[in-house]
Amino acid sequence: MCAFQIRDTFIPYNLPDITDQEVEAVAETVRSKWLAKGPRTMQFEKEFAEYVGARYAVAMNSCSAALHVALLAQNLQPGDEVITTPMTFASTANTIVHAGATPVFADIDYTTGCIDPDEVAKKITPRTRGIVPVHYSGQVCDLDKLYALADQYGLFVSEDAAHALCSRYKGRLIGHKLHDTASYSFYATKNLTTGDGGMLVTDNEEIANRARVLSGQGMSQNAWNRYAKGGKWRYDICEFGFKYNMFDIQAALGLTQLHRLEDMQQARLRIAKLYQEEFAKIDACDPPVVPDYAEHCWHLYVLRIRPELLTIDRDRFIEELNARNVGTSVHFIPVHLMSIYRNTFGLKEGDFPKAEKHFERLISLPLYPSLSMEDAQYVVDAVRDIVTKYHR
Ligand SMILES: Cc1ncc(COP(=O)(O)O)c(C=O)c1O
Known part of the structure; x- marks a missing residue:
């Protein structure tokens, strides 16, 4: 076997896949002078809803906004509890607090990293109103079990699909035949990006209408074209809404990315396949296991290491990768370990083992479409080199 050679250039952990098509679509939008929410945002909503197979899609300026609005649409009251996972970005839980409820955490299924329905069942009380499961990394929660719990106890399910565009549960895309709502992120690292952005999808007309009002400052009517000829200038504010709407420059990016999504996914799948095959051969690596019911969209490639076989821990492993010019990230520091959650809800280390x-x-x-297979192979070789050097 050849000795491992450290390359000269750094492999970033993530790069958005931006082509001339995106540049042209944005330039055309800027030239059109319709920069705010307008025809492109409407078109993006329409095509996105068709793509995932939901009746309604409401475009927002982030997934956090979509998650917040999805919860507000459920009319939560102080004292209400909403169950979610600690293995997520803080915004999932923050939005529960912002919607006036109390987040209650349930531990994960160690195989997928997603919330474990059996742990959810243990956390249900008379105050529980809903569940916010996160399709972590592009893995898929066990939706049949979660929906069955929701039906049994009369709960809503607001899926955090920030990572899960293109993931499938039992053959159907996340967002298709959903319980209540699903919220996607189009942040710069996501499988489809608008720079920042998000989308709420639902089959429920009432929720969709409420989401449009809440994300548009609480205006009673769809006021985006009130400056057009014949547009109605009179409006009412019927809710204490938010400035959460997407605008057309973002939507121009989003539409182009949506049209290129299948190609971008194929590139992700090729890299994920290589990683899955190669890491399975390294004993100190624990590659993701995809349940039979799921298709993983590989938003993230989350490799677990087995520190018991090594003389170094994960933090040092990351430093060693960095020294070999491989960029990494960590998704996530569990939310219950964050100071505001510890201090407010009395949570502590050991609560969610x-x-x-x-x-x-x-x-x-x-893992991203423009990562070459050679670079992906280099990442594998770098991991193998570290394992060999620090094996017990
Ligand atoms: C699981 C999860 N949920 C929600 C969000 C919030 O997404 P956004 O940055 O679009 O608000 C993120 C952000 O990356 C996330 O990882």
């Missing part, structure tokens, strides 16, 4: 174990072992490796 599976999420904590997962966190201590995980490394998110580079």
Whole structure:
């Protein structure tokens, strides 16, 4: 076997896939002078809803906004509890607080990193109103079990699909035949990006209408074209709404990315396949396991290491990758370990052992459409080199 050679250039952990098509679409929008929410945002909503197979899509300026609005549409009251996972970005839980409810955490299924329905069942009380499951990294929650719990106890399900555009549960895309709502992120690192942005999808007309009002400053009517000829200038504010809407420059990016999505996904799948095959051969690596019911969209490639076979821990492993010019990230530090959550809700280390174990072992490796197969192979070789050097 050849000795490992450290390359000269750094492989970033993530790069958005931007082509001349995106540049042209944005330039055309800017030239059109319709920069705010307008025809492109409407078109993006229409095509996105068709793509995932939901009746309505409401475009927003982030997934956090979509998650917040999805919860507001459920009319939560102080004292209401909403169950979510600690293995997520803070915004999932923050929006529960912003919507006036109390977040209650349930530990993960260690195989997928997603919330474990059996743990959810243990957390249901008379105050529970809903569940916010996160399709972590592009893995898919066990939706049949979660929906069955929701039906049994009369709960809503607001899916955090920030990572899950193109993931499938039992053959159907996330967002198709959903319980209540799903919210997607178009942040710069996501499988489809608008720079920042998000989308709420639902089959429920009432929720869709409420989401449009709440995300548009609470205006009673769809006021985006009130400056057009014949547009109605009179409006009412019927809710304490938010400035959460998407605008057309973002939507121009989003539409172009949506049209290129299948190609971008194929590139992700090729890299993920290589990683899955190669890391399975390295004993100190624990590659993701995709349940039979799911198709993973590989938003993130989350590799777990087995520190018990190594003389170094995960943090040092990341430093070693960095020294070999491989960029990484960590998704996520469990939310219950954040100071505001500890201090407000009395949470502490040890509360969610599976999420904590997962966190201590995980490394998110580079995975994006423009990552070449040679670079992906280099990432594998770098991991193997570190394991060989630090094996017990
Ligand atoms: C699981 C999860 N949920 C929600 C969000 C919030 O997304 P956004 O940045 O679009 O608000 C993120 C952000 O990356 C996330 O990872």
